[in-house]
Amino acid sequence: MTVLKLQGxxxxxxxxxxxxxxxxxxxxxxxxxxxxxxxxxxxxVVNLITGVYKLSHGRVLFGExxxxxxxxxxxxxxxxxxxxxxxxxxxxxxxxxNVIIGMYRHQNTSLLAEMFGLPxxxxxxxxxxxxxxxxxxxxxxxxxxxxxxxxxxxGDQRRVEMMRALALKPKVLLLDEPVAxxxxxEAARLGEIFRGLADEGMAVLLIEHNMRFVTxxxxxxxxxxxxxxxxxxxxxxxxxxxxxxxxxLGEAVDA
Amino acid sequence: MVExxxxxxxxxxxxxxxxxxxxxxxxxxxxxxxxRAGTFSxxxxxxxxxxxxxxxxxxxxxxxxxxxxxxxxxxLGLLAGxxxxxxxxxxxxxxxxxxxxxxxxxxxxxxxxxxxxxxGPLGFHxxxxxxxxxxLVVIMLxxxxxxxxxxxxxxGRAFEAMRxxxxxxxxxxxxxxxxxxxxxxxxGAIAGLFGGLDALRNFSLTAEQFGFSILIATLSxxxxxxxxxxxxxxxxxxxxxxxxxxxxxxxxxxxxxxGLLLVVVMAFLPFxxxxxxxxxxxxxxxxxxAAAQGGARP
Numbered sequence: 255m256t257v258l259k260l261q262g263x264x265x266x267x268x269x270x271x272x273x274x275x276x277x278x279x280x281x282x283x284x285x286x287x288x289x290x291x292x293x294x295x296x297x298x299v300v301n302l303i304t305g306v307y308k309l310s311h312g313r314v315l316f317g318e319x320x321x322x323x324x325x326x327x328x329x330x331x332x333x334x335x336x337x338x339x340x341x342x343x344x345x346x347x348x349x350x351x352n353v354i355i356g357m358y359r360h361q362n363t364s365l366l367a368e369m370f371g372l373p374x375x376x377x378x379x380x381x382x383x384x385x386x387x388x389x390x391x392x393x394x395x396x397x398x399x400x401x402x403x404x405x406x407x408x409g410d411q412r413r414v415e416m417m418r419a420l421a422l423k424p425k426v427l428l429l430d431e432p433v434a435x436x437x438x439x440e441a442a443r444l445g446e447i448f449r450g451l452a453d454e455g456m457a458v459l460l461i462e463h464n465m466r467f468v469t470x471x472x473x474x475x476x477x478x479x480x481x482x483x484x485x486x487x488x489x490x491x492x493x494x495x496x497x498x499x500x501x502x503l504g505e506a507v508d509a
Numbered sequence: 510m511v512e513x514x515x516x517x518x519x520x521x522x523x524x525x526x527x528x529x530x531x532x533x534x535x536x537x538x539x540x541x542x543x544x545r546a547g548t549f550s551x552x553x554x555x556x557x558x559x560x561x562x563x564x565x566x567x568x569x570x571x572x573x574x575x576x577x578x579x580x581x582x583x584x585l586g587l588l589a590g591x592x593x594x595x596x597x598x599x600x601x602x603x604x605x606x607x608x609x610x611x612x613x614x615x616x617x618x619x620x621x622x623x624x625x626x627x628x629g630p631l632g633f634h635x636x637x638x639x640x641x642x643x644x645l646v647v648i649m650l651x652x653x654x655x656x657x658x659x660x661x662x663x664x665g666r667a668f669e670a671m672r673x674x675x676x677x678x679x680x681x682x683x684x685x686x687x688x689x690x691x692x693x694x695x696x697g698a699i700a701g702l703f704g705g706l707d708a709l710r711n712f713s714l715t716a717e718q719f720g721f722s723i724l725i726a727t728l729s730x731x732x733x734x735x736x737x738x739x740x741x742x743x744x745x746x747x748x749x750x751x752x753x754x755x756x757x758x759x760x761x762x763x764x765x766x767x768g769l770l771l772v773v774v775m776a777f778l779p780f781x782x783x784x785x786x787x788x789x790x791x792x793x794x795x796x797x798x799a800a801a802q803g804g805a806r807p
Contacts, residue, residue, distance in 0.1 A: 326680050330679070330680055344669065355666050371659065376661075397802065
């Protein structure tokens with residue numbers, strides 16, 4: 255059972271083939287890794303999945319839905335949440351407001367009700383507030399609820415971004431280098447959270463170049479290099495693959 | 510009771526100022542709503558001109574009931590907002606400002622050209638004064654109330670996200686086009702409403718009234734008072750209306766004082782007088798709470 259399927263997806267910028275056509279399937283209950291050295295094309299793949307770039311080849315299927323041509327907000331509404339390589343919160347909004355905006359896709363009030371603040375709209379906002387409080391508790395962030403998100407420390411901002419992504423109650427969670435700039439202890443703790451989410455049935459797509467973190471956590475790994483898919487398989491298979499080792503460590507030199 | 514009567518007696522000569530504050534706040538709210546949605550449009554005075562001429566023509570030439578005429582003006586503003594939203598959605602930042610400025614200038618040119626309808630360069634005169642100050646106050650407060658309520662719910666959240674980071678807003682499922690259109694429709698309707706009210710209290714209308722100077726005054730009011738809250742525009746307009754009265758002796762230097770004030774506010778109160786004060790109060794409250802809990806600040 256695949257929730258997100260890339261079929262022959264590729265991207266060309268002018269004459270440059272940034273990502274050669276490749277297939278990928280992301281399944282619920284599993285942490286799928288996408289790794290590769292810097293410049294391998296990982297970010298391009300993220301932008302292709304999330305609707306930032308138009309595909310040059312192939313199709314993106316989300317369950318039954320074809321998202322090949324879908325703009326960003328349609329991809330999000332289908333059930334894909336993401337975090338960013340560099341944290342992107344709404345810095346002026348409070349922590350709790352940042353989380354509530356993530357619930358946007360679960361809104362079911364009419365425009366008119368929202369326009370005039372009818373009871374249905376107010377009840378919905380109350381419900382969202384309660385849900386946000388629950389998320390804040392889970393991440394131990396309750397006491398920062400009313401702080402502007404931009405005032406928090408780096409690690410706490412990462413947590414807010416995670417909470418916002420989870421507020422979407424996504425089917426697929428795309429994590430773009432979530433442990434960049436975070437120490438090993440903290441990274442391990444985040445890893446446990448990701449594992450927990452996968453165990454609950456979420457499909458997690460982890461974009462990383464930290465090999466150690468990926469091999470410890472991922473159930474299945476795709477390896478990109480120079481815009482091409484060079485290997486795939488379980489973490490153990492991939493790390494022992496000579497092609498992957500060469501891509502990461504450089505060519506073996508004859509002694 | 511007597512004191513109140515004396516107060517009213519003393520305030521009576523200043524009633525026209527109250528009119529100006531209410532109308533100005535209406536325009537400033539129309540301007541602020543597009544800013545809140547992250548759009549840099551300055552089309553407000555154009556929407557206001559449509560509402561004003563529509564209401565005046567309907568009352569004077571067609572004998573419409575004033576309330577109906579103002580409602581039609583509001584509707585016309587709303588329609589203009591909807592029409593303008595599509596082309597402006599394709600532009601960003603300063604290009605939006607230039608395109609919306611062009612819209613205002615084109616409208617002013619049309620007002621000058623269609624003489625038989627608008628009075629052309631000579632202006633539109635003989636409009637009965639049907640709008641009382643209390644009506645303006647009530648309608649201004651109602652508009653502020655509606656915008657406040659709207660800001661507390663889903664629309665406010667979507668606007669806030671679009672203002673702060675459009676790509677992130679989209680990645681959370683917010684359809685940028687939809688909220689762009691909503692902000693323009695609201696901006697158009699509010700400016701059309703207050704334009705219509707302005708027409709029915711001012712005896713006459715001229716095209717220049719809706720040109721560059723009102724646009725600058727509206728922008729200044731929003732920058733001065735604050736653009737994220739509904740009270741900010743009211744504070745900004747009040748300062749700009751009362752300032753010349755307080756500084757009567759400096760009448761010759763009015764433009765200079767105006768400019769200086771704006772520079773000082775932008776440098777030291779970047780979110781406007783009201784919004785900055787509110788943020789400071791919030792920071793102080795959070796610090797107090799943190800101290801009470803004995804926790805360190807983040």
